[in-house]
Structures are given as C-alpha cells and as structure tokens.
Amino acid sequence: MARAAVVPDFEPLPEADRLDGVPHPRFTAKVYGHLDAEAALATGLLSGKLHHGWLISGPAGIGKATLAWRFARAALSAADERDRTGRSLAVSSQTSGSRQVRALSHPGLLLLRRPYNTKDKRFAASITIDEVRRLRQFLSFGAEDGNWRVVIVDTADDMNANAANALLKSLEEPPPRTVFLLLTSEPGRLLPTIRSRCRLMPLAPLSDDDLRRAATDALEAEEGAGGGKAGGGKLPKDSDWPVLQRLAGGSVRRALALHAGGGIELDTTVNRQLSKLPKVDWAALHTLADKLAPAAAEQQFELYYELLLAAIARLVRAAAVGGVAGGGVAKGGPDATLATRLIGETRLAHFATAWEAIVVKKREADTLNLDRKALILDTFAALEKAAK
Numbered sequence: 001m002a003r004a005a006v007v008p009d010f011e012p013l014p015e016a017d018r019l020d021g022v023p024h025p026r027f028t029a030k031v032y033g034h035l036d037a038e039a040a041l042a043t044g045l046l047s048g049k050l051h052h053g054w055l056i057s058g059p060a061g062i063g064k065a066t067l068a069w070r071f072a073r074a075a076l077s078a079a080d081e082r083d084r085t086g087r088s089l090a091v092s093s094q095t096s097g098s099r100q101v102r103a104l105s106h107p108g109l110l111l112l113r114r115p116y117n118t119k120d121k122r123f124a125a126s127i128t129i130d131e132v133r134r135l136r137q138f139l140s141f142g143a144e145d146g147n148w149r150v151v152i153v154d155t156a157d158d159m160n161a162n163a164a165n166a167l168l169k170s171l172e173e174p175p176p177r178t179v180f181l182l183l184t185s186e187p188g189r190l191l192p193t194i195r196s197r198c199r200l201m202p203l204a205p206l207s208d209d210d211l212r213r214a215a216t217d218a219l220e221a222e223e224g225a226g227g228g229k230a231g232g233g234k235l236p237k238d239s240d241w242p243v244l245q246r247l248a249g250g251s252v253r254r255a256l257a258l259h260a261g262g263g264i265e266l267d268t269t270v271n272r273q274l275s276k277l278p279k280v281d282w283a284a285l286h287t288l289a290d291k292l293a294p295a296a297a298e299q300q301f302e303l304y305y306e307l308l309l310a311a312i313a314r315l316v317r318a319a320a321v322g323g324v325a326g327g328g329v330a331k332g333g334p335d336a337t338l339a340t341r342l343i344g345e346t347r348l349a350h351f352a353t354a355w356e357a358i359v360v361k362k363r364e365a366d367t368l369n370l371d372r373k374a375l376i377l378d379t380f381a382a383l384e385k386a387a388k
Helices: 036-048 064-075 098-101 134-138 161-173 192-196 207-225 238-248 252-260 264-278 282-292 295-325 336-342 348-368 372-387
Strands: 053-057 109-112 148-154 179-183 199-202
Touching: 036 064, 053 064, 064 098, 064 148, 064 179, 109 134, 134 148, 134 161, 134 207, 161 238, 207 238, 207 252, 238 252, 238 264, 252 264, 252 295, 264 295, 282 295, 282 372, 295 336, 295 348, 295 372, 348 372
Parallel strands: 053 179, 053 199, 109 148, 148 179
Antiparallel strands: none
C-alpha cells in the first residue's frame, strides 16, 4: 500500500533575505571563494579564542550569509563533530546542531532581520528596536556547558537608528562565548562605534569559476527540491555563462536573479535601445512597456531598470574618462565606440543629468506606485533629448 504524502500543517513564512526559487543560505552546504575568511573563523573556533564581533562586508549576494550560517552550524555542533585541523567550518548536515540551525530552533542561535507581518503580508521596512530587544532575553541565559552562542544580523544595513544603538550596548559588554556576525554591504553607513567593536572581515566578489559553481549548486539544490520561481532548477546554457558572469559582477544572487528574470534577453534589449539613440523605436518601446508594467512582471521591470541605469552609467563613465584623458573617449572596451558617438564630450553633462533624473523618477514611481509604462516612456524621452 502506497504511503500517503506528508502535508505540512503550516506554510513557512517568507524570508526577507531569501531569493525566490533557491534555497536560503542557511541550507547551502558549501561556501566558495572565501577560504581565508572561513579559515580565520575555524581557527578561532578550534582555539576557543574568537573575537566577539565580526563585521562581514561585501557586495550583496557574494556569500556573506552563506559563510555566517556555515559558522553557526559549526559553532553550535559538538566540538568532536567539527574539523579538527581548524581550516574548515564543515560539519555533517546530520549533526543535531546543523538540523536545529536549519530549522532556526537552536537555543544558542538568534537571528535578527526584518520581520514579516502576517496580517499585512509584507516585510517591515527596517530591523526595529523591538527585534533587537530580543537580545536581552537571549543573552540573559548563560551558555550551557561552555557552548557557543551565535547572533546573526542579516543585514546590519537594515537596522534603524534605535535598533543600532540597542545592538551597540550588547556589543560593548559581550557575554562570554557569544559571537555576533553582522552582515553588511555598506559598512561605512553603520555607526562608527559599531564598526570599532567588530573585527572587519571584507569579502571580495567571486571569480567567474566560483560564481558558476555556486550558482550551479543553488539551482541543482532547488531542482532536487522540486524547482521554483528562479529557473526551477534549470541550468543556464554554456553559451549564457559569459554574459551572466559579466552582468553578475561576482554576485551569486545577482546571477540567479538574472537567470530567473531573463536578464540576458533584457540586457540585449537595453543595448539595442541605447545603440539606436537618438532614434527611439516607440512602437517597440510601447510593446516592451506593456510587458513590464503589470505587477506580475515586477521582477523583470526592476531588472530592466537595473540593467538600463547601469549601462547608461558605464557610457557616461567611459565618456568622462576619455574626456579627462584629453583625446576624446578612451579607446578599447565594449562601451567606447558607443560612448564616442552618443555622448562624446559635448553631451556628457546632458547624459549625466538625464541619468540622475531617471534615478529620481524611478524612486518616486516605486514610492508612490506610479504608472510603470509612463515611467519607461518618459525615460526614453529624456534619453532622446540628451542624445540630440
């Protein structure tokens, strides 16, 4: 007799730090490209002499959270279950600590992040002081039998001013055998007093090879779990990887979002649109705007604007660097020819102003929920004017 499928009696809540369709970083077994950082944490864990606060910094999606969760699984597993060489944070996925960390149920673990409001069906705009106040109760109990406690703040950039000040108090008087891992993409925006009480651990964008391996692992893991929105586990074609790697800039998260949202096709569209300026194919633009305007196309709409603004910025930068060099736009590079024809030195200020205006209008459209199609048409009206 066939066994009935097990149906969970609850629906897992959305997680603000998870990309749709791929496993959350705490389920990711491997970390790529950050071996020195991993070794530093593993050595401290082996010796029992770990700095109490670590500020793990770097661009979004390069593995900061993956490293933090890898540390948590190791720290909250038994000492004899860890790597005895002190070079790796690897532990079996079947240790009690690993299982509890994945379930967010370990008593020695506290995660601070933007909370999800089940009534409004949305995430809070920031990590509030109420979230950070959970630290008081968490730290009031001593670690049992000399075990470690781990606090992950993902991301510290999301803390409002009151939350940051509340966290600072705990960092100033850290309890024994408690490690704070603060993840940040913009460490310069954090309170100087928070930075001064943490050891800075900057992580670099991944190499092309590490990026491909990490993204492939994530997609294959999702395929094994039944697929999802971010490509359903389907891997990019070999011919797609050079473009994905160029656009991703060493970020696994960005590579996965590009793959899921048709980023290669959108990038081709953006390049074609810019190459035709000062002419605009208004009929094609209306068709594209109709496709990207609906709420269901939000991911593609955001990706399109991200690629468009990045492309304009590259062209402006190429023109500016060439002008400073004193001989027009610098030779070489994929943007040089187009920047020479489209911008040169005479229209540099016009394009820089247009880019700034588009950024402002995009932000207003997001905040006020303005018509997306009108935004796209206005964007190219501004670019057409700047190019003439």
